[in-house]
Amino acid sequence: MQPFFLAPTFLFILNMEPAATQISEIIAASVVGDRRAQRWLYEHFKSKMFGVCLRYADHRHEAEDLLQEGFIKVFRDLHQFRGAGSFEGWMRRVIVNNALQFIKKKKNALQMTDIENVSWQIGEEDAPMIEEEDITDTLLRLMHKMPTGFRTVLNLYILEGFSHAQIASELGISEGTSKSQLNRAKACLRGLLEKNLTR
Amino acid sequence: MDENIQKDGLEDFLKKSFEDFERNPSDGLWDKIDAGLNAPAAPKIVQMHPGLTFKTWWIGLAAALFLGAFAWQYFYFQEKIEGLSEKVAQQNQRSKNDEINSIQPSDDLKSENQNAAVEPKSDAIQNNADSKNLTNGTLEIPIQNIESQQVENKNARQNLVENSFPKNESGQQKSKNQQQNLKENFTKNTHPNGVEPNVLNENQIEKLIENSNQNVAVETQPEAQNVFFPPENEEQKPIENQKQEDKSLKTNNLVALNLLPSLGFSKLDSPQEIFFSQLPMVKPLRQKSWTVGVHAAKLATRATAEFQPQRFPDPKDHGKRVAQDKAVSGNTVFAGVSLEKKLAKNWSFVSGFDFREANLTGMHKAEFEFRDRKNGGPGPGHDHEHDFNYNLNNGGGSATIEFRVDETDPTQHIDDDEKIEFEAKTQQKTQWISVPLAAKFSVGRGRWQFNLKGGVAANFLIFNDFTITDLSISNPKFKIEPQSSGQKMPDPLQKLTLDGLVSAGIEYRFNKTFSLVAEPMVMTNLMDYQNLDFAKINNFMYGMNLGFNYRF
Numbered sequence: 001m002q003p004f005f006l007a008p009t010f011l012f013i014l015n016m017e018p019a020a021t022q023i024s025e026i027i028a029a030s031v032v033g034d035r036r037a038q039r040w041l042y043e044h045f046k047s048k049m050f051g052v053c054l055r056y057a058d059h060r061h062e063a064e065d066l067l068q069e070g071f072i073k074v075f076r077d078l079h080q081f082r083g084a085g086s087f088e089g090w091m092r093r094v095i096v097n098n099a100l101q102f103i104k105k106k107k108n109a110l111q112m113t114d115i116e117n118v119s120w121q122i123g124e125e126d127a128p129m130i131e132e133e134d135i136t137d138t139l140l141r142l143m144h145k146m147p148t149g150f151r152t153v154l155n156l157y158i159l160e161g162f163s164h165a166q167i168a169s170e171l172g173i174s175e176g177t178s179k180s181q182l183n184r185a186k187a188c189l190r191g192l193l194e195k196n197l198t199r
Numbered sequence: 200m201d202e203n204i205q206k207d208g209l210e211d212f213l214k215k216s217f218e219d220f221e222r223n224p225s226d227g228l229w230d231k232i233d234a235g236l237n238a239p240a241a242p243k244i245v246q247m248h249p250g251l252t253f254k255t256w257w258i259g260l261a262a263a264l265f266l267g268a269f270a271w272q273y274f275y276f277q278e279k280i281e282g283l284s285e286k287v288a289q290q291n292q293r294s295k296n297d298e299i300n301s302i303q304p305s306d307d308l309k310s311e312n313q314n315a316a317v318e319p320k321s322d323a324i325q326n327n328a329d330s331k332n333l334t335n336g337t338l339e340i341p342i343q344n345i346e347s348q349q350v351e352n353k354n355a356r357q358n359l360v361e362n363s364f365p366k367n368e369s370g371q372q373k374s375k376n377q378q379q380n381l382k383e384n385f386t387k388n389t390h391p392n393g394v395e396p397n398v399l400n401e402n403q404i405e406k407l408i409e410n411s412n413q414n415v416a417v418e419t420q421p422e423a424q425n426v427f428f429p430p431e432n433e434e435q436k437p438i439e440n441q442k443q444e445d446k447s448l449k450t451n452n453l454v455a456l457n458l459l460p461s462l463g464f465s466k467l468d469s470p471q472e473i474f475f476s477q478l479p480m481v482k483p484l485r486q487k488s489w490t491v492g493v494h495a496a497k498l499a500t501r502a503t504a505e506f507q508p509q510r511f512p513d514p515k516d517h518g519k520r521v522a523q524d525k526a527v528s529g530n531t532v533f534a535g536v537s538l539e540k541k542l543a544k545n546w547s548f549v550s551g552f553d554f555r556e557a558n559l560t561g562m563h564k565a566e567f568e569f570r571d572r573k574n575g576g577p578g579p580g581h582d583h584e585h586d587f588n589y590n591l592n593n594g595g596g597s598a599t600i601e602f603r604v605d606e607t608d609p610t611q612h613i614d615d616d617e618k619i620e621f622e623a624k625t626q627q628k629t630q631w632i633s634v635p636l637a638a639k640f641s642v643g644r645g646r647w648q649f650n651l652k653g654g655v656a657a658n659f660l661i662f663n664d665f666t667i668t669d670l671s672i673s674n675p676k677f678k679i680e681p682q683s684s685g686q687k688m689p690d691p692l693q694k695l696t697l698d699g700l701v702s703a704g705i706e707y708r709f710n711k712t713f714s715l716v717a718e719p720m721v722m723t724n725l726m727d728y729q730n731l732d733f734a735k736i737n738n739f740m741y742g743m744n745l746g747f748n749y750r751f
Contacts, residue, residue, distance in 0.1 A: 035233065042229055047221035054222060064224050072235040085601060136216045158210045159217055161573060161588070186209055 023087060031078045038075050045088065046071075049095050055155050056099035058144055066102060070095040096160060100170055103152055142192040150185035157182050258632055258659055262552060269491075269538065273751070490539035490547070494746030498722065500531040500557055502738045504593050504729075527561030527593055527625065531740050533633060539748075545640055549652060553633040560668075561593050561625045565600070570615035583609040584680065591623055591667075603680040604672060611676065619677060624669035629692065630662035637700060648706040650718060655725065656698040663692050697725040702744060716746040 029037035050067050057063035074094050081090050143151050152171065156162040157178070162170070167178040503526040535553030542548055572585040583606040591600050600623050606613065637654025672679045704718020724738040 035236075038236070039229060039233075042232065046228075047223055050222050050224045051217070051220040055217065055220075064228055067224055068228055068231050068235065071232050075232075075236055085603065136220050139213065139216050140220075154213075158213050189213075190209060 024083070027078060027081065027087060030075060041074075042071055045091055048088070049091065052092060052095050053099060054140055055143065055159065056096070056103065056152065058148070066099050067095070069102070070098040073098055096156075100152070103148055104171070106148065138196065139189075139193075142189060142196065145192060146185060146188050149181055150188055153178055153181040154185040154189065265552075488541040490537075490541070490748050490750045492537045492539070492551075492716070492746045492748035493535070494537055494716070494744055495534035496532065496720065496742055496744035498531040498533075498720070498740035498742030499528075500559060500738065500740045501526055501528045502559060502593075502728070502736055503527075505735045505737065527559040527627060529557065529559035529627075531555060531557040531742075535633070537635070537746065537748075539639065545642055547639040547641065549635065549637040549639050549654070551635055553635065553656075555631040555633045555658065557627070557629045557631075559627045559629075561627075563591050563593050563623045563625060565591070565621045565623070567619045567621065568615065569613050569617040569619060571619075585677075587619070587621070591625070593625060600667065600670070602670060602672070604677040605680050607676055607678050613676060617676065618674065620673040622669075622671045622673065623667050625665065626668050627665045628662070629660065629664075631658040631660055631696075633658045633698075635700065641706070643706070646708045648708065648714075650702070650704050650706055650716070652700070652702045652704075652718070652720075654700055656700055656722065658696045658698060660692055660694045660696070692729055693727065695726075696728055698722045698738075699725050704744070706748070712750050714748045714750070716744070716748060718744045718746075720744050 026037045026040055030041055046067070049070065050063060053063040053066040053070065054060065057066055074091050077094065081087065143154070146154070153167060156167045156170065157164070164175045164178040164182075167173070168175045171178070173181075533553045533555035535551055537549060537551035539547045539549045567587055569585075572587055585604055585606075587602040587604070588600060600621070602621055604619070633656045635654060635656040637652050639650055639652040641648050641650050643649050670679060700720060700722045702718040702720035704716055704720075706714050706716045708714040720742065722738075722740040724736070728736045728738060
């Protein structure tokens with residue numbers, strides 16, 4: 001019999017960090033629909049997962065929509081998590097997959113884009129001095145200026161660790177396209193950063 | 200920071216910048232999630248194979264058209280056959296009546312037959328004399344009896360000859376007229392020999408039946424055609440030689456003609472065959488040319504992936520080496536219906552529909568070095584746990600494998616070049632609708648037939664499932680963590696593939712209609728099963744096909 005003070009709901013009420021062994025019980029409670037356990041999982045992972053969504057979305061409002069849909073999918077598919085790998089990794093994968101589905105639904109989002117075609121999008125008036133904000137926020141803001149295809153391949157390859165074969169499969173493009181989009185995305189981001197740094 | 204964003208450092212700069220990137224969403228977001236969880240879940244649309252709906256639709260349409268055409272032609276011809284059967288029954292009845300009523304000695308037939316072949320009128324008298332010298336002992340009795348009837352029927356015979364060969368016609372014209380008369384007589388199923396029932400008793404008939412079995416093959420067209428209707432452009436042979444040749448023919452022909460209505464037909468199997476054999480043109484006996492059957496086969500299967508070395512391993516995976524043995528093996532079973540059309544004496548075209556399922560398992564090995572572990576690892580507090588991942592591609596499918604290993608001795612130092620070999624067991628299940636198109640050569644005698652078949656099979660993918668069933672590690676310095684997993688990648692299989700097939704088997708015929716077939720067969724892919732542009736899949740199957748056929 002588990003002591004009441006280790007129960008997930010009790011921990012949630014106290015807003016305490018449970019031990020690693022208790023995570024599985026919180027997950028188990030969430031699977032059966034315990035809303036407080038689900039709330040605890042949300043509160044525990046929302047910041048990290050929102051950071052992920054911000055990288056894939058065009059703006060904050062879209063990122064919140066992705067986070068909302070992603071968490072609903074997490075709770076509905078939670079019974080499929082069998083303890084293989086970390087729970088955070090599994091949840092992150094669900095959130096990323098949801099974001100990819102959203103992106104694929106966007107019309108022409110993954111069209112090949114040349115760097116020349118996006119240079120006009122770098123509006124100088126939109127680029128604040130990099131010293132005025134956190135570097136990650138600056139990076140994020142600049143990434144939002146990139147075409148969705150660029151940003152998605154950049155996210156998947158560099159930040160998620162996908163191979164080009166995986167990216168090709170996920171996005172329904174060829175490996176060659178994935179590689180070329182990555183190179184162009186890096187060139188685009190590099191140009192954006194240099195433009196901000198030289199101001 | 201300028202240094203970080205240089206060409207070679209941009210990726211690391213981004214990774215470090217976003218490593219612990221967290222931002223808080225709006226406060227009210229949980230309420231939206233809570234409301235979304237309370238709402239009934241929308242029906243989940245699982246589209247395992249994009250485009251399958253369309254393919255299923257046209258496969259179904261093709262199957263419906265095929266079966267519809269098959270059913271139509273079957274019932275159409277069945278109806279015709281039934282109609283013909285009735286006619287044949289009526290003709291048989293009429294034939295029996297004619298047999299009783301008609302009186303025409305066999306030597307008349309000989310005469311007419313020989314007249315038809317050579318010189319109709321001039322040889323008729325000679326043939327009358329020859330008829331007494333028939334060497335067939337069995338026939339002597341009826342012939343002697345018949346001789347007594349010859350006098351009585353002389354006038355009738357004379358009338359027949361005169362009607363058949365008017366005196367003012369040339370010999371060639373007479374011959375044609377006689378042939379026409381014979382055709383008409385034969386078409387009407389009248390018996391030119393017209394043996395009366397009281398002339399041949401039952402025992403004599405039985406003897407005739409026995410002899411007829413050794414006599415002219417009435418089922419073979421060429422001989423029958425020569426007997427009744429010799430080619431018009433055939434050279435006229437000298438009379439003496441002609442007579443000698445005709446003697447041998449006469450006996451056979453006489454027996455053939457005498458026995459054909461009453462005995463020869465008894466060797467045939469179906470009324471429609473009798474009918475067709477009685478047509479004026481005396482076509483070959485109609486053979487059963489369509490065969491429909493059911494069959495099932497089990498084939499040992501082995502699929503091997505060959506990767507292009509310049510494309511694998513991925514350059515990003517520096518020290519990673521993936522074993523080249525990419526084979527999966529298992530069984531393929533298929534069952535379905537076959538339709539066969541006989542095109543020539545020994546050749547047939549074979550098609551049909553099969554449901555085909557393959558279950559393949561494989562053991563995939565990948566060799567890493569310790570330096571290939573993912574950056575970052577599981578996180579703080581798990582310093583001795585390490586993550587590895589790679590893409591598995593073998594003959595069965597593709598998957599992303601994620602290994603998490605723990606050091607068995609945390610105090611031990613592990614070099615970056617330490618070798619780690621992972622093993623992943625895979626299981627693949629695929630289902631196809633298969634349409635074979637093959638040519639079949641058959642040869643044999645009696646009930647046994649030898650069949651040789653070769654062709655292609657078009658396969659339409661309807662289901663594919665590829666899973667990782669087991670993960671293990673060979674290096675004792677590490678133990679695999681239960682969190683390791685295999686994640687399936689999107690289905691890379693082709694929706695339409697083509698196989699080549701060859702089989703050599705035997706067929707046992709229970710009767711003219713039903714038969715059992717056993718044929719060892721070999722199949723291999725003519726098209727690549729997977730969409731991977733950096734790998735080629737070779738598929739090889741061998742096994743036994745058993746079938747049950749119905750000919751019509």
